[in-house]
Amino acid sequence: MSKDMSREETSISAASDVAAAAQAGRPFRQRSLWVALVRVGVIGGFLVLWETASGRWIEPFLISSPSRILSSTISSFQSGDLLQHSWVTFQEIGIGFPLGAFAGIAIGYWFGRSRLLAEIFEPIIIALNGIPRTALAPLFIVWLGIGIWSKVGVVFLLTFFLNFFNTYAGMRQMDQEYIDLARLMGASRWKLTFRVILPAISPYVFTGLRTSIPFSVIGAIVGEFIAATEGVGFFIRLSAGIFKTADVFAGIIVLMLMVIVMDKIADMIEKRFLRWQVQTEHVRIQG
């Protein structure tokens, strides 16, 4: 009898939760429309200001202007020039980023599982992390030449450390009780890894992935700045050298788009994997 009572009570509370969420939904949507409008306004205002300032108050070769950047972006792409450079940079990131991310996650996970490994290598890795990693880029050129592989190396390095540290931090935060419970319930090694540990640390893993995206682009560009014959970084440096400021900005726009697209993809994957967290995130946003 009391069980029926409590069941009723739970279904009522669930129903009122749903109602509350629906009520909260409407003003929230209106608000997000406003946010979008204001955002577009800010960007538009900035572009107008830029366009006006250029040539009137500031030399165009210093800051170019939105219209000049647009036309040079289009012409650079039409000539196939910028497309080729973008493709090279894309390849460097496309190889270096997944390798670095995978290695970082795998080794972070591995260190998290083995106390011995962590004890031996943790200080070494922290010391290595103390080196400003972009300072190693010239070395990679020496080792791997001026082709794409030296840049792949720099991208790998930057991506690796961020993913490693985040995954390792996740493993250190891992609640022992979840592991104990899973093992008591007879979970196999495989099940423990893929159904318990990896999901538990996945918020950290995604933080690592998300933060390493812009850094992977930085890695590629720094490498190209130092020594290259191709790539967006090379294109930017070359254009700046001959004061083609509009081309510099065209290159920057390409890099920005790369980061945005990568981040968007990561965001979609993250939303799928961290569905179970969505609720708590909403509370934080609305609060």
Add this chain to the structure above:
Amino acid sequence: MMGEYADEFMEQDFQVSEQKSSSREATGKAQDVNQPVIQVENVTKIFQTPDQGRMVALENITLSIPYGEFVTVVGPSGCGKSTLLKLIAGLTPISAGRILYQGSEIQGLNTKVGYVPQESKLFPWLTLDENVAFGLDPKRYSRQEREHQVRHFINLAGLTGFEKYYPAQLSGGMSKRASIVRALAYEPPVILMDEPFGPLDAQTRMVLQDELLKIWEQKRQTIVFVTHDLVEAVALADRVVVITHRPGRIKDTIKVPMDRPRNIFEIHRQDGFDEAYGRLWNIFRHELHIGSN
């Protein structure tokens, strides 16, 4: 509702027959027919404190728990009650003594026991039904059996309709129930509960105690239930084990003479409650150095 789950009696049979066969084994070896499922023999647990000191959490604990008994363990907080459960589960190594499970010494993890922790600790990344199904080994249960088992236990917890919810979407009481049936669903013969109702409000607590007893009366697993609440200890148990403050020793064991099934909501009026509670309080009064008024 009962007819729909007629199978559950077969499950019960399974458990009983398992019990019989193990006691048959025992009779083959010795004359002890009512072999206890858990025997704790002179167990001591010493923790290393961070400043290289030694802290005796449990000292010389001897306890024998027969099949199907509902034992509660009470004591002041920090007396090592939870440690005792961890030792039975094999989660922490024993410093001295030994623990037997069905007559053989526990080495490493004891996967024959179910464990209900203080906080619900449902896996937050799994939905309710995935959580309840977690312990159901595909080698032991067919797909159909698993589905049946999950449905049955979710229903038992009064959570039908919430199968696809994530733990973050459930209330405290609901997660607690889910956490308990997660441990019950794969039918371990022994269930260890570590103050499972601790953080709940009084009403929810009573409702859950009532539900726990109802479930237990159907299945009659062996339950070792740790609590610091004297009323809860008496209301649920066949036997109450009292542990003293550090170092944790067994101060006394009290049989609770109340009939079953019990009415949790009016437990004070039941015959035998006052007697058992009185004895228990007497022990604690000395523990707490409170004179009789």
